[in-house]
Amino acid sequence: MLGISPAFEVGFEDMGTGRRFLAAWAPRNRAPHAVLILLPPFGEEVNKSRRTIAASARLFALRGFASLAVDLLGCGDSPGDFSEASWSAWEADVRATVDWAASRWKAPAIAWCIRGGALLAPALSDRVASFLFWQPVTSGETQLVQLLRMRVANERLSGRSASTTKELRATLEAGETLEVSGYELAPELVLPMSRVELGKWSVPRAPFGIYEVGSGEDRTLSAATARFASHATAGDCDVTQAAIPGAPFWNSLEIVENLSLAEASLPALEATVS
Numbered sequence: 001m002l003g004i005s006p007a008f009e010v011g012f013e014d015m016g017t018g019r020r021f022l023a024a025w026a027p028r029n030r031a032p033h034a035v036l037i038l039l040p041p042f043g044e045e046v047n048k049s050r051r052t053i054a055a056s057a058r059l060f061a062l063r064g065f066a067s068l069a070v071d072l073l074g075c076g077d078s079p080g081d082f083s084e085a086s087w088s089a090w091e092a093d094v095r096a097t098v099d100w101a102a103s104r105w106k107a108p109a110i111a112w113c114i115r116g117g118a119l120l121a122p123a124l125s126d127r128v129a130s131f132l133f134w135q136p137v138t139s140g141e142t143q144l145v146q147l148l149r150m151r152v153a154n155e156r157l158s159g160r161s162a163s164t165t166k167e168l169r170a171t172l173e174a175g176e177t178l179e180v181s182g183y184e185l186a187p188e189l190v191l192p193m194s195r196v197e198l199g200k201w202s203v204p205r206a207p208f209g210i211y212e213v214g215s216g217e218d219r220t221l222s223a224a225t226a227r228f229a230s231h232a233t234a235g236d237c238d239v240t241q242a243a244i245p246g247a248p249f250w251n252s253l254e255i256v257e258n259l260s261l262a263e264a265s266l267p268a269l270e271a272t273v274s
Contacts, residue, residue: 006061012078015070015096017089021077022100023069025057032066033273034108035101037128039094039117040069042143043183045250049114052249056262063266066105067112070097083177083184087192091123098127108273115250116143119196130207130272134261135250138228140196144169147190151180198228203235209268210239211261213246240268 007026012019026032038053040046057067071078072093074085098109108129113121118136137143148165155162171178172187179185210229212221221229221243229241246260 006058008058013100015093015100017092017096018073019079020073020093020096021071022097023071024066025054025061026066026105027061027064030064032061032105032107033064034066034110034129034269035105036060036065036067036110036112036132037094037098037101037124038067038069039111039113039120039124040072040075041114041250042116042137043147044181045115046075048252048255049250051255051257052259052261053114055257055259059259059262060266060269063270065110065269066101066107068097068101070094081184083186085186086188087190088188090120090189094120094123095127098124110269110272118198119143119193121198122196122201125202125204128206130209132209132265132269133211133225133228134265135212135248136198136210136225136228138198138224140193142224144190144194147180147185151178154181199231201231203232203237205236207238207268207272208232208240209265210241211264212243213248213258213260214243215245219243219245 005028007028010021010023013022041049053069060067070093072085073089074080074082101109109127111121111124111128111131113131113136114134116137118133118138119140121131145165148168151168152162152165168178172191175187177184177186210225212225221241229239233239242264244260244264246258247256249256249258
């Protein structure tokens, strides 16, 4: 089937949690081996990642895998403002996406977790056959602290008196939303997210592919990701892990397309369905 362009569809679907915008890539004129359910990066990182996600999904489709990306509540194309998003709503959205995929394709589901999307993986513990992690954020607390530091940096750049991360967190804990780089962060979204620690996740016994990009000849997983890989291994998961060369597409100044992670992931994906 190589060389035959994959099928690509977009549109709104009633997911049970509400109408959501979906993008689907699939092998043309054949049933997929499996369906990758995208758990996307957080905030602006998802915009930086769109080109790599689309190019990777096309490559997966050429190798017999479908991919399904849902626009979560408040994330742009789906109804609602970002300030209306909550962690429980996002968990419900990704579970509903797995259910929708099962109604369309009779194929196992794989959670495709990129950056902060990895923090949604525990919501699919009993819904998918395997997990694929790209440059995962393994700590919700780390994700929140990074967001708060971004707000502090933006305040300093604008010449305003900068808040502290402690003060900003207190604002959230008081039930107020917080604007960071154009995104209105609701306490119902980021505080539950901050309590997710993949190193404490009771992992399902399933194949885990864990990949990061790096530079230099002595590439290794970051310390946090290496600890997560060890945790998954201790949980009796079949773990494949690698650090490979490639550009950090999620935070590059210019939009870049990086297929190295998709190419590295394919052997493990194919092994899970062989």
